[in-house]
Amino acid sequence: MNNPxxxxxxxxxxxxxxxxxxxxxxxxxxxxxxxxxxxPSGCGKTTLLRLMNGMTGIDSGRIRVMGKNLExxxxxxxxRKMGYVIQQxxxxxxxxxxxxxxxxxxxxxxxxxxxxxxxxxxxxxxxxDESQLNAFPSELSGGQQQRVGVARALASQPEIVLMDExxxxxxxxTRRNLQREIKxxxxxxxxxxxxxxxxxxxxxxxxxxxxxxxxxxxxxxxxPENIQxxxxxDWVKEFITI
Amino acid sequence: MSFLNDIFTTIADRRDYLxxxxxxxxxxxxxxxxxxxxxxxxxxxAILHDKKWRQVILGTVNFLYTIPSIAxxxxxxxxxxxxxxxxxxxxxxYGLLPVIRNTYTGLDEVDPLLLDAAKGMGATPWQVFSMVxxxxxxxxxxxxxxxxxxxxxxxxxxxSFIGAGGLGQAIYRGINTNNSSLILVGSIAVALLALVADxxxxxxxxxxxxxxxxxxxxxxxxxYFGWGILALLFIFMLLPKSGNSSRNKLVVATKPTAEQYIxxxxxxxxxxxxxxxxxxxxxxxxxxxSNIHPAMxxxxxxxxxxxxxxxxxxxxxxxxxxNPDSLYAALKTTYAGQFNLEWACRLGFNNTFTxxxxxxxxxxxxxxxxxELAVQSNQFVFGAEFDFFEREDGFSGLNKVxxxxxxxxxxxxxxxxxxxLENQTVDVINAFSTDSRIRQMNLRVLKDDKxxxxxxxxxxxxxxxxxxxxxxxxxxxxxxxxxxxxxxMLQLNYxxxxxxxxxxxxxxxxxxxxELLK
Numbered sequence: 001m002n003n004p005x006x007x008x009x010x011x012x013x014x015x016x017x018x019x020x021x022x023x024x025x026x027x028x029x030x031x032x033x034x035x036x037x038x039x040p041s042g043c044g045k046t047t048l049l050r051l052m053n054g055m056t057g058i059d060s061g062r063i064r065v066m067g068k069n070l071e072x073x074x075x076x077x078x079x080r081k082m083g084y085v086i087q088q089x090x091x092x093x094x095x096x097x098x099x100x101x102x103x104x105x106x107x108x109x110x111x112x113x114x115x116x117x118x119x120x121x122x123x124x125x126x127x128x129d130e131s132q133l134n135a136f137p138s139e140l141s142g143g144q145q146q147r148v149g150v151a152r153a154l155a156s157q158p159e160i161v162l163m164d165e166x167x168x169x170x171x172x173x174t175r176r177n178l179q180r181e182i183k184x185x186x187x188x189x190x191x192x193x194x195x196x197x198x199x200x201x202x203x204x205x206x207x208x209x210x211x212x213x214x215x216x217x218x219x220x221x222x223x224p225e226n227i228q229x230x231x232x233x234d235w236v237k238e239f240i241t242i
Numbered sequence: 243m244s245f246l247n248d249i250f251t252t253i254a255d256r257r258d259y260l261x262x263x264x265x266x267x268x269x270x271x272x273x274x275x276x277x278x279x280x281x282x283x284x285x286x287x288a289i290l291h292d293k294k295w296r297q298v299i300l301g302t303v304n305f306l307y308t309i310p311s312i313a314x315x316x317x318x319x320x321x322x323x324x325x326x327x328x329x330x331x332x333x334x335x336y337g338l339l340p341v342i343r344n345t346y347t348g349l350d351e352v353d354p355l356l357l358d359a360a361k362g363m364g365a366t367p368w369q370v371f372s373m374v375x376x377x378x379x380x381x382x383x384x385x386x387x388x389x390x391x392x393x394x395x396x397x398x399x400x401x402s403f404i405g406a407g408g409l410g411q412a413i414y415r416g417i418n419t420n421n422s423s424l425i426l427v428g429s430i431a432v433a434l435l436a437l438v439a440d441x442x443x444x445x446x447x448x449x450x451x452x453x454x455x456x457x458x459x460x461x462x463x464x465x466y467f468g469w470g471i472l473a474l475l476f477i478f479m480l481l482p483k484s485g486n487s488s489r490n491k492l493v494v495a496t497k498p499t500a501e502q503y504i505x506x507x508x509x510x511x512x513x514x515x516x517x518x519x520x521x522x523x524x525x526x527x528x529x530x531x532s533n534i535h536p537a538m539x540x541x542x543x544x545x546x547x548x549x550x551x552x553x554x555x556x557x558x559x560x561x562x563x564x565n566p567d568s569l570y571a572a573l574k575t576t577y578a579g580q581f582n583l584e585w586a587c588r589l590g591f592n593n594t595f596t597x598x599x600x601x602x603x604x605x606x607x608x609x610x611x612x613x614e615l616a617v618q619s620n621q622f623v624f625g626a627e628f629d630f631f632e633r634e635d636g637f638s639g640l641n642k643v644x645x646x647x648x649x650x651x652x653x654x655x656x657x658x659x660x661x662x663l664e665n666q667t668v669d670v671i672n673a674f675s676t677d678s679r680i681r682q683m684n685l686r687v688l689k690d691d692k693x694x695x696x697x698x699x700x701x702x703x704x705x706x707x708x709x710x711x712x713x714x715x716x717x718x719x720x721x722x723x724x725x726x727x728x729x730x731m732l733q734l735n736y737x738x739x740x741x742x743x744x745x746x747x748x749x750x751x752x753x754x755x756x757e758l759l760k
């Protein structure tokens with residue numbers, strides 16, 4: 001685990017409601033890992049994810065991303081280097097699929113031709129045809145929408161992709177298919193994925209590493225096999241067998 | 243069908259006049275629309291993140307919106323005076339609510355998840371706004387804009403009430419000169435203008451809605467159609483106003499009556515024909531003297547026709563004076579000293595209260611004067627409007643001077659008076675001495691032989707400053723001295739109110755007859 005791509009050290013974060021969202025959390029995410037963060041709702045897993053691209057600030061502790069302290073990153077530039085997929089895809093309803101995928105590239109004023117080339121590449125990888133590219137999100141199924149969301153996150157060729165319960169709203173069959181697809185993509189692209197989920201099966205099949213959280217703390221962080229073999233405590237044991 | 247005919251004749255006869263009003267209307271509306279959009283949209287954006295200001299501003303515009311528009315126009319007269327500026331301010335105040343509210347609501351209702359997604363992908367705050375928040379709010383903002391545009395065009399119809407011109411002037415003039423086809427033409431024109439603007443924006447709105455499905459030909463057509471209409475309206479605004487700029491100008495105003503319109507035209511045409519001064523007509527100012535006089539003092543109006551009695555009793559608040567000549571002399575001195583205004587001439591007629599009865603009856607009974615009527619009054623029923631019985635200078639005062647003993651006294655609505663006379667519900671009524679219906683119904687106007695009613699002699703009031711600036715005016719107005727008798731004025735009113743000729747034409751004929759035109 002040398003040279004982690006994201007390094008979180010003793011981070012504490014509380015919201016105005018005074019409740020501690022994260023309490024002295026430390027986590028090292030290895031390059032090219034697929035980290036699944038899981039835990040009961042309100043455990044702080046989304047907060048933990050949002051720290052990584054500076055969407056949420058911290059009270060104390062230290063975060064390094066891609067070899068640089070978070071404070072010294074221009075947040076805008078940092079986010080453009082990281083993919084971001086949120087619940088229910090977060091596609092822009094006023095833009096076509098093509099325009100949605102091109103969004104990040106347009107943010108950093110990439111040349112028109114380069115944008116088109118990249119969108120076509122992604123379309124090929126994801127298997128979108130011309131009519132789908134020209135459709136609006138509302139004309140696609142939920143599964144297709146989420147695939148566009150993933151394609152959009154990959155558009156700028158990021159080193160890291162952050163995903164917040166990306167498949168939460170999908171039916172089981174679609175979800176399994178997408179999980180398979182994303183796993184294959186992780187294998188091919190050799191980039192780091194960090195995904196928040198509440199689906200145990202998803203966490204353990206997709207993750208090369210799983211972080212189990214409870215009440216603002218990481219209870220156990222290890223490979224799925226190790227966690228299953230040696231749960232850190234009874235709570236983890238119970239949690240992963242539900 | 244003759245009704246339709248009337249309308250077409252009206253349009254054909256007054257093409258230039260109506261076109262001018264249309265241009266004024268579009269100009270006023272469009273200027274207001276642009277100002278409203280700029281202020282409204284930026285305010286809507288500004289209050290998005292500021293709850294305290296949001297409550298204050300939305301509360302204020304909501305409140306302003308509930309003030310009746312007529313009252314609002316009146317409210318600003320003491321502050322801004324009459325005319326274009328006042329109308330613009332009122333239109334802007336009214337138009338703000340739908341634009342501010344829809345801008346705020348549209349922007350506020352954008353799904354926060356989408357804003358979060360954009361930010362998370364590395365959009366700058368400006369990119370989040372311009373690429374996500376604004377386009378998603380745009381349909382809501384546009385629908386507020388649409389409401390505002392239609393409302394502004396309709397409301398601009400009231401602008402003529404305070405002398406700002408526009409198509410409302412045709413309506414207003416039609417009402418005041420009893421010309422229903424002019425009223426209709428004005429109303430239809432306002433409605434059409436609003437409709438066209440509504441269609442134009444509606445087409446753009448629709449094209450935005452269907453865009454979310456598939457871009458197709460119909461949708462593209464709709465959008466071009468919409469923008470086309472808006473562009474046309476805009477071009478209108480850029481058209482040069484005819485003969486404007488630095489020429490010498492003189493503003494002639496009138497109160498909203500047919501008689502005043504005619505006098506206004508006589509004055510205006512006389513000036514236009516004999517000098518190179520450009521006349522700006524602000525005819526039919528709502529509220530009459532009470533709004534025109536202050537505007538004269540401010541210099542917004544240079545000339546208007548006034549009646550001696552009104553000036554003496556209403557403006558100077560003096561007690562009645564019997565002799566019309568000494569009244570005029572006193573008025574001239576006081577006006578010059580107190581207001582720096584000049585009574586340039588008396589036109590000759592006296593539009594005062596009088597009593598009238600059918601010519602045939604008057605002839606049979608040999609009645610020519612109030613006194614003669616009083617002797618035989620027990621044979622007649624007297625009709626007048628409610629307030630004539632109420633006022634001290636009305637029936638009760640009259641009765642003290644002339645011992646009337648009518649068979650019956652009937653209180654009537656002012657507009658039903660003449661009908662009642664026609665139906666013989668009443669035999670004698672009070673009337674204004676130059677009312678065209680006197681001629682229409684062939685009534686005899688009786689002589690106020692003991693001079694109970696104060697004189698309301700018509701005259702021309704001019705700002706002294708204007709007279710100094712254009713010395714030629716003085717001699718010009720002197721030529722109008724005593725040029726219109728009671729019966730002549732009655733005839734002119736008759737031509738406009740009953741024969742539906744335009745005041746413009748009637749005035750021109752009058753001036754030609756008197757050889758006052760070059």
